[in-house]
Amino acid sequence: MTYPYRVGDELPPLEIPVTRTLIVAGAIASRDYQDVHHDAELAREKGSPDIFMNILTTNGLVGRYLTDHFGPTAVLRKVAIRLGAPNHPGDVMRLTGRITAVRAGEPAEAVVHVTGDNGIGRHVTGTVTVALPQKGEEGA
Amino acid sequence: MSGAGAEPPRVAAEGRRAGADDPRPGADAPRSAAGTSENDAGRDELRAQLNDAGRDELYDRLRAYEGRPAATAGQGKDPVNEPMIRHWCEAMGDTSPAYRGPDAVAPPTMLQAWTMGGLSGHTDGTGRSAAYDEMFALLDGAGYTSVVATDCEQEYLRPLRPGDRITFDTVIESVSPRKTTKLGTGYFVTTRTDVHADGERAGTHRFRILKYRPAQRTRGSEPARRPRPVINRDNAGFWAGVAEHRLLIQRCLDCATLRLPWLPGCNACGGAEWDTVEAGGEGTVFSHVVMHHPSFPAFAPDGEGGPYAVALVELTEGVRIVSNVIGVPYDKVRVGMPVHLDFLRTDPDLELPVFRASEGG
Numbered sequence: 001m002t003y004p005y006r007v008g009d010e011l012p013p014l015e016i017p018v019t020r021t022l023i024v025a026g027a028i029a030s031r032d033y034q035d036v037h038h039d040a041e042l043a044r045e046k047g048s049p050d051i052f053m054n055i056l057t058t059n060g061l062v063g064r065y066l067t068d069h070f071g072p073t074a075v076l077r078k079v080a081i082r083l084g085a086p087n088h089p090g091d092v093m094r095l096t097g098r099i100t101a102v103r104a105g106e107p108a109e110a111v112v113h114v115t116g117d118n119g120i121g122r123h124v125t126g127t128v129t130v131a132l133p134q135k136g137e138e139g140a
Numbered sequence: 141m142s143g144a145g146a147e148p149p150r151v152a153a154e155g156r157r158a159g160a161d162d163p164r165p166g167a168d169a170p171r172s173a174a175g176t177s178e179n180d181a182g183r184d185e186l187r188a189q190l191n192d193a194g195r196d197e198l199y200d201r202l203r204a205y206e207g208r209p210a211a212t213a214g215q216g217k218d219p220v221n222e223p224m225i226r227h228w229c230e231a232m233g234d235t236s237p238a239y240r241g242p243d244a245v246a247p248p249t250m251l252q253a254w255t256m257g258g259l260s261g262h263t264d265g266t267g268r269s270a271a272y273d274e275m276f277a278l279l280d281g282a283g284y285t286s287v288v289a290t291d292c293e294q295e296y297l298r299p300l301r302p303g304d305r306i307t308f309d310t311v312i313e314s315v316s317p318r319k320t321t322k323l324g325t326g327y328f329v330t331t332r333t334d335v336h337a338d339g340e341r342a343g344t345h346r347f348r349i350l351k352y353r354p355a356q357r358t359r360g361s362e363p364a365r366r367p368r369p370v371i372n373r374d375n376a377g378f379w380a381g382v383a384e385h386r387l388l389i390q391r392c393l394d395c396a397t398l399r400l401p402w403l404p405g406c407n408a409c410g411g412a413e414w415d416t417v418e419a420g421g422e423g424t425v426f427s428h429v430v431m432h433h434p435s436f437p438a439f440a441p442d443g444e445g446g447p448y449a450v451a452l453v454e455l456t457e458g459v460r461i462v463s464n465v466i467g468v469p470y471d472k473v474r475v476g477m478p479v480h481l482d483f484l485r486t487d488p489d490l491e492l493p494v495f496r497a498s499e500g501g
Contacts, residue, residue: 026232060231
């Protein structure tokens with residue numbers, strides 16, 4: 001059985017404007033009311049120049065990046081991320097991905113190394129395992 | 141961050157060393173840069189001086205929480221439901237049809253969201269264990285009041301569908317030794333949560349946070365300032381000498397052994413009486429480390445942060461002092477390099493003995 005996905009394949013980059021609205025909406029949608037994700041003044045008191053994106057939103061965006069690419073029948077199995085440079089309002093995060101393994105099986109799985117860079121550095125490094133769409137389902 | 145406030149007893153003991161340009165009492169950083177040292181014996185001596193070889197008692201207490209539950213039989217406040225899924229997808233810009241319609245599943249990355257206490261927290265008493273609260277209270281009480289998440293590892297075992305009732309159990313997996321990061325100094329705490337849906341395992345969630353004491357920010361145009369030395373009756377004479385641009389070494393009146401930094405008694409014979417000898421000002425670099433991360437703008441020659449050299453300088457009199465080497469780039473400092481005493485005014489209120497690399501050194 002062959003799949004259209006190969007080790008070394010690069011996913012098209014996805015640029016996400018990091019707006020204040022995205023940061024706040026993501027925090028609230030993930031039920032995260034930590035003040036550093038919605039209150040700039042309190043964020044500054046805690047040593048940050050402004051509010052910053054919470055890890056759950058980054059996680060959600062990484063997941064979306066993968067399923068946008070592989071299609072709605074692809075299923076996320078594992079998402080492991082590490083945060084670095086924070087996503088502050090006004091920045092743009094550019095997600096890139098590269099397939100590092102493809103495992104045969106029913107369904108087959110792909111492992112994708114993901115990075116997200118913003119204007120001040122590497123915001124996120126991650127590894128995602130995704131169950132690939134069944135044959136004939138691509139683009140479904 | 142106020143390094144001097146981190147551990148009062150130890151900082152008091154290190155006060156005299158602050159005079160020797162100690163890069164932030166209490167900071168871990170010199171240890172992390174120790175690998176750049178070129179002399180093991182010197183490195184050990186330097187490390188002992190910088191860290192005072194003290195145990196981190198808070199860390200000992202925090203470690204006792206490893207393996208203890210952070211939440212037992214926690215209950216999701218809401219069952220998996222379409223409105224929360226829709227709000228999530230709207231925020232993320234996720235338009236996948238998998239998350240809509242009669243066969244909708246929740247985005248797997250929402251796993252943690254279903255366990256969150258939200259604005260009011262878990263009011264049923266299941267969300268956080270007493271152990272977790274105690275551990276956080278310990279950290280808060282010691283000034284490590286801020287939280288930032290650094291790592292999230294999730295595994296999804298089965299899809300979550302509207303109507304699924306969520307329960308979860310969380311264990312405190314590990315607590316790191318104290319680390320210094322750009323945000324501040326603190327401890328990494330890793331928890332692992334097993335999430336169940338209608339009693340069936342649905343996923344696991346490993347989460348790492350940094351619980352930290354915020355680093356001090358420079359505000360406006362005010363330049364960063366180095367920590368103040370603690371001046372007390374045991375070292376006041378040293379600082380009085382510095383004010384006159386004299387580096388004074390203590391000399392035991394009983395056995396004539398020289399000592400630096402200043403101490404109340406003689407290390408060699410225990411004698412309590414002493415006088416001083418003024419250092420001639422010549423020495424060599426006995427050992428050194430380069431401080432790369434995190435950046436402390438106050439310590440950098442250009443005020444912009446970045447690497448700087450911390451050296452253990454052996455004076456011709458035979459005693460050693462921790463200080464900075466100036467006059468050469470940090471990466472040109474070498475063991476054996478001749479240096480001579482200079483005095484550096486770092487800000488209007490602080491002048492420190494430093495060592496300038498000799499011409500052609």
